[in-house]
Amino acid sequence: MDQALFDLVYQAVARRDACYDGIYYTGVRTTGIVCRPSCRARTPRPDNVTFYPSLEAALQAGFRPCKRCRPDEGGPLRPDAALAAQADAVISAGYGERLTLNDLAGRLRVSPSHLHRVYKEVTGLTPAARLDRVRLDHACALLRLGRMSVSDIGGTVGFRSASHFAAWFHRHTGASPTEYRERVGGGMADEPEDNIPAYP
Ligand SMILES: [Zn+2]
Missing domain, CATH: 3.40.10.10 (DNA Methylphosphotriester Repair Domain)
Structure with missing residues (x-):
């Protein structure tokens, strides 16, 4: 090496x-x-x-x-790292649906409290915080693209209600989805106005 x-x-x-x-x-x-x-x-x-x-x-x-991390047990991934990776896979596939900690734990066949503790220990984030990040990344990317309405974007990232989506978005970014879109749109200084896609 x-x-x-x-x-x-x-x-x-x-x-x-x-x-x-x-x-x-x-x-x-x-x-x-x-x-x-x-x-x-x-x-x-x-x-x-x-x-x-x-x-x-x-x-x-x-x-x-080692008696602590048991490299001789549970396959190549430490069992808790494997569980966190499985949770990430479910979150990546399911962020567009309603996905609670109970849903996530049910799909992985573990208790919600076990999942919460293990996931946080491995990744430093709670499963809910990870889900928020994944949804925010997608929502911001779609808002920047500018082709979908705010309520459709909310639906795409798992919110049935546009106002719930807007409140959640504001809580995490300090801006409403519309304000965010205007700010990133306004940031494209060298693009002519009419190149910025209009609302559908
Ligand atoms: Zn060890």
Whole structure:
């Protein structure tokens, strides 16, 4: 492993980021333990770390699996990272529908409180905050495009009521959907007026 790749994986270890889980395994020479990169245990110093491309390679080199992140259990992804990834997939596919924490937990066959806790631990966000972000990203992109009415955009990102959508949008951005559209439209200084698409 070259230094640049080592630094990249080590940064993930320092952040406890799961992006390299299942791809590399962290051997810690001072303790003789092998971890998933996202392990919550104290971050080892870089000069004590060797990354292995498989758990087997680390075990052959004499490391024992960590009792905390259990690289020997639950497949390549830590079980809670896998659950968060599944929740992201459901959110990406279902942001246009009514999607409560209970719906999400039901589809993943876990309790709402377990999902909430695990998702927040893995991603730093609650499932509701993630859903808001996904909806906001789509709503803002559609408002910038300017081809759909505000109420249709609200419907597309899961709101049945235009006023509910407008209030939610204002709460997150500080502007109403119409104000937002005017501001981004007004920002296109070098575009002639008539190139800005009109409301349908
Ligand atoms: Zn560990």
